Amino acid sequence: xxxxxxxxxxxxxxxxxxxxxxxxxxxxxxxxxxxxxxxxxxxxxxxxxxxxxxxxxxxxxxxxxxxxxxxxxxxxxxxxxxxxxxxxxxxxxxxxxxxxxxxxxxxxxxxxxxxxxxxxxxxxxxxxxxxxxxxxxxxxxxxxxxxxxxxxxx
Numbered sequence: 001x002x003x004x005x006x007x008x009x010x011x012x013x014x015x016x017x018x019x020x021x022x023x024x025x026x027x028x029x030x031x032x033x034x035x036x037x038x039x040x041x042x043x044x045x046x047x048x049x050x051x052x053x054x055x056x057x058x059x060x061x062x063x064x065x066x067x068x069x070x071x072x073x074x075x076x077x078x079x080x081x082x083x084x085x086x087x088x089x090x091x092x093x094x095x096x097x098x099x100x101x102x103x104x105x106x107x108x109x110x111x112x113x114x115x116x117x118x119x120x121x122x123x124x125x126x127x128x129x130x131x132x133x134x135x136x137x138x139x140x141x142x143x144x145x146x147x148x149x150x151x152x153x154x
Contacts, residue, residue, distance in 0.1 A: 028067050030118075033150040034137040036062060038116075040069040040148040041139040049146065053080045066127065067150060074112070074145045076104045083126075097121040098131045111140040111147040125153050 040062060044052045049071070056062045056069040063069070063082050071080035076093030092104045103121050110117045116139040125132045136151030 028065065028152045030135060030137070030152065032067065033135070033152045036067060036069065037137040037139050037148050037150045040071075040150070041141045044071065044141045044146055044148060045143055049079055049144075056080050057082050057085065066125075066152060070149050070151075072104060072107070072147050072149075074108065074147070076108060079146060097123055107136065107138050107147060107149055110138045115140050119149075123151075123153075127153075 040052070040056065043055060053071070056071070057080065068082040069080060070078070072078055072092065075091065077091045078088050081087045093102070093108070095103055097103050099122055101121050103119070106119045106121070110119055116137070119136045119138055121134055121136075122131050123134045124130070133154040134151050135154060136149050138147060138149045140147050
């Protein structure tokens, strides 16, 4: 009986681990976006923009699949934008989504008023080439005039 119990327990453990691995390889979740944003904000606060930008632009924990860390300053100027590094230095405060919502202004409002939170908008998904709902977690960086954010398509 003990041998059967051990066999069943081992089987359940293997199934659980493979399920967790499958979840890690699947579509990112809102929890993923929030956790990466908070970790990115902590890194910015501790190491500064230059060192953090290296981590954000390299493939790894901060940049994988549709997940990447954006950083803007409180004026709406991109400080880190991994999908298009040439965009760094551009003021994005007038960028609108498909419905006319000023996305960066909404992100800055959440950062300034609440410190952190969610912003929803519609944006072109590069994978599908379609306008899709997107949700982004925003966090103002402690002690800096910077905002980190990570978004996912719903």
